[in-house]
Amino acid sequence: MHAIDDVVGGPALAQVRELRTPIPGPRSTEMLARKREAVADGVGITLPVFVDAAGGGIVRDIDGNSLIDLGSGIAVTSVGNAHPGVVAASAEQLGRFTHTAFTITGYEGYVAVCEALNRITPGDHAKRSALFNSGAEAVENAIKIARAATGRSTVVAFDHAYHGRTNLTMALTAKSMPYKRGFGPFAGDVHRAPMSYPFRDGRTGEEAARIAIERIERQVELDEIAAVIIEPIQGEGGFVVPADGFLPALADWAASHGIVFIADEIQTGFARTGEMFASTHSGLVPDLIVTAKGIAGGLPLSAVTGRAELMNAAHAGGLGGTYGGNPVACAAALASIAAFEDGLVERARAIGDIIRERLEALRTTDPRVGDVRGHGAMMALELVDPGTGRPDAALTARAAAAAHAAGVIVLTCGTDGNVIRLLPPLSIGDDLLREGLDVLSDAIARG
Known part of the structure; x- marks a missing residue:
């Protein structure tokens, strides 16, 4: 079984969240302008940055910002971006x-x-x-x-x-x-x-x-x-x-x-x-x-x-x-x-334990967190109006946007748009994962 540090992949990316510019930075802003002139409007971008490199639990954009990846390109880079074996x-x-x-x-x-x-x-x-x-x-x-x-x-x-x-x-x-x-x-x-x-x-x-x-x-x-x-x-x-x-x-x-x-x-x-x-x-x-x-x-x-x-x-x-x-x-x-067969199934379970513990703690203190669910490194929380129990898509959008601005990639989902889903790469380290969850929790609290 590989240690997580052995399979970070990509260039030698420090596994540290770092924001050198606001999100998006000036170079990403320039690229967004180019996108508008070249790419069909029907192709959107959830988080308006353009990527230079990725590996482990980090995505680095062209402005030098290092973001914590809790999305894995929608569950694609589960083994980690640019995994050495791949x-x-x-x-x-x-x-x-x-x-x-x-x-x-x-x-x-x-x-x-x-x-x-x-x-x-x-x-x-x-x-x-x-x-x-x-x-x-x-x-x-x-x-x-x-x-x-x-x-x-x-x-x-x-x-x-x-x-x-x-x-x-x-x-x-x-x-x-x-x-x-x-x-x-x-x-x-x-x-x-x-x-x-x-x-x-x-x-x-x-x-x-x-x-x-x-x-x-x-x-x-x-x-x-x-x-x-x-x-x-x-x-x-x-x-x-x-x-x-x-x-x-x-x-x-x-x-x-x-x-x-x-x-x-x-x-x-x-x-x-x-x-x-x-x-x-x-x-x-x-x-x-x-x-x-x-x-x-x-x-x-x-x-x-x-x-x-x-x-x-x-x-x-x-x-x-x-x-x-x-x-x-x-x-x-x-x-x-x-x-996957060399320890990543077990790693997904360990990631799930960390996520569930943090989200369940949040649910006990914030009645807007209606549900925490999932298995392994596929976890989510559903946000609701605490008075009616109705889906709160507006809060969900605000919380996701705040997490993005703070350098954490999260995705939303749900028929009613009120679910935040977490899909970290299985190569993410525990400390980085916990930091990302702290940022997300703060974004929800401030939402």
Whole structure:
């Protein structure tokens, strides 16, 4: 197992928060002006700085400001930015060849990544995998596979879900703004069911599952449903952790009706929650599992892994894509998986203990902190009006902006925009993590 200090990566960045200019600084301000002239307005930037280097728990901008990273590029750089193993493996592959298209001429890296995914994903049944570029692309292909395997077309998704920004995945995604507004019409044959949300509904997992199943069975004929797709812990929807028993009950119901159960582990996968995959927390063995984000240390790669008989249902040539399973990304993925298995799962649990202790202490003193939830290095707090319990998106926005100005990168989420999510790289040191949490706590207190 590597010590955290041994895997900081990137240039020799001091693991210290330091602000040399206001945020944004003058050089970042100049770059923002260039962005406005060159980049479509629909592409926003949450924190208006431009990055020069990153590693460990630090992101350094072009003005020399060193910010504490509690976002990991939305759970992508889980092994740490510029992890030495990822850099070395990628550089070695870059020197040999950068692309052939696996569907034209194959290469070992693609096969090796599929072998690794088949090994580490939940379940000991025979599996197959296929590689793609983005999470949304993998979700679309998982739906294709389920439809091919079942001969059915309907897909069930859940309230607060987020599955991507392509046409089909926008239909699966619940939140309209900013993901869907003005982009319809969307793909059909998608139905939505209520999610288990313990903070808001107070139901047991079994009760929530019964309500969801009854809703589904009223909306659509069972022999028309190809798949149910769900995030074991919802990401953009607010880091919603379903009540115990909810996911297994849904999986059992799906299995009893020949419905493919798809776990979207794009944000939860690869040690993020203190298990290699979040499905493990519920004892869940999905039929298909979708991965991306943390899979390749920052390089674009995604995958669908699942039961061999399902994965093999698509005809030859039906799955693929020009860049899917790029050889450099595959090399990075193999190095990342090795790092996850070399102590980073345990590291995620330790990070989660630190975060939970700090956030729970905050909740006991501030009634605006309605809920603290998550697992491992995927934790969140939900901010509410203490009098009504209603979501407080304005406070959330103010607190996030104050943290940014103080040099801490945090992200917001939630259907109502009132959740602050924490996704630190697993390479962050304890002292830096605690400092970031102190800054965030102060930002909320002053909000």
